[in-house]
Amino acid sequence: MKADTLFKPTESELEILQILWEKGDCTVRDVHEILEVNKDAGYTTTLKLMQIMHEKGLVSRDTSSKTHIYRSLVNQQKTQQHLVNKMINNVFNGSATRLVMQALGNHKASTEEINSIKAYLEEISKK
Structure with missing residues (x-):
C-alpha cells in the first residue's frame, strides 16, 4: 500500500471505512444495507467502490468463500x-x-x- 493512498480516501470511501471500522469484517451486502439507511445507494455502486478500495489498498478481500469478506487495511x-x-x-x-x-x-x-x-x-x- 502506498503511503499517499493511505490518507486519501474519498468521501464515499470514508463512509465505507466507517462501517468497516465499526462493524469489522463485512460483505458488500452488509455495507450496502447500512449505507442505504441514510442515502440512496445502489448495490452495484457499493460493490464497485469496494473493488476500487481493494485496488487502492484501503481494504482487503477474502475470496475463499462464495461471499467475499472485506476488511479495512487502514487504521x-x-x-x-x-x-x-x-x-x-x-x-x-x-x-x-x-x-x-x-x-x-x-x-x-x-x-x-x-x-x-x-x-x-x-x-x-x-x-
Whole structure:
C-alpha cells in the first residue's frame, strides 16, 4: 500500500471505512444495507467502490468463500489524525483552537461530551 493512498480516501470511501471500522469484517451486502439507511445507494455502486478500495489498498478481500469478506487495511485513528491535521492546516491556518471553537459552535455538545473535553484539557495541562 502506498503511503499517499493511505490518507486519501474519498468521501464515499470514508463512509465505507466507517462501517468497516465499526462493524469489522463485512460483505458488500452488509455495507450496502447500512449505507442505504441514510442515502440512496445502489448495490452495484457499493460493490464497485469496494473493488476500487481493494485496488487502492484501503481494504482487503477474502475470496475463499462464495461471499467475499472485506476488511479495512487502514487504521481508523491514524486516518482520522491525518485528516484532522490536514483540515487544521488547510482550513484553520494551523490553529487547532479555531477548529475546536468552530466545531463546538456548530454542534450542540452534550453535558457528557463537555465533561469529557474538560477532563481531557485538564490532563493535557498537567503534562
